[in-house]
Amino acid sequence: MAKTGNLYARIEPDVKEQAEEILSTLGISVSSAINMFYRQIIMQRGIPFSMTLPDMSRMTQAELDTELEKGYHDMLAGNVKPSAQVFDAIREGGHP
Numbered sequence: 001m002a003k004t005g006n007l008y009a010r011i012e013p014d015v016k017e018q019a020e021e022i023l024s025t026l027g028i029s030v031s032s033a034i035n036m037f038y039r040q041i042i043m044q045r046g047i048p049f050s051m052t053l054p055d056m057s058r059m060t061q062a063e064l065d066t067e068l069e070k071g072y073h074d075m076l077a078g079n080v081k082p083s084a085q086v087f088d089a090i091r092e093g094g095h096p
Contacts (some may be wrong), residue, residue, distance in 0.1 A: 007034060 023033050040048035056064065074080070 018031060019033075023030060029038075037048070054067070059067070
């Protein structure tokens with residue numbers, strides 16, 4: 001058997017549940033799915049899907065409201081960072 005490494009990640013419970021249900025339907029284990037994702041990262045030499053910011057001018061009012069609501073709930077939950085910290089990280093080329 002090949003050597004393996006452990007991966008620990010924090011996933012939102014509802015996202016985890018929904019993804020695992022789909023993977024189960026497909027007959028794919030979570031470990032296999034993560035392994036496939038990592039292999040695609042290697043083959044693509046980056047994230048294997050497009051990562052873009054949403055074009056807010058194309059969002060419906062309902063979609064915009066949903067996104068604003070998410071941000072509001074993040075703020076209430078304390079999932080915030082001082083703007084100076086975020087901008088410093090961006091200037092340094094890192095991720096806030």
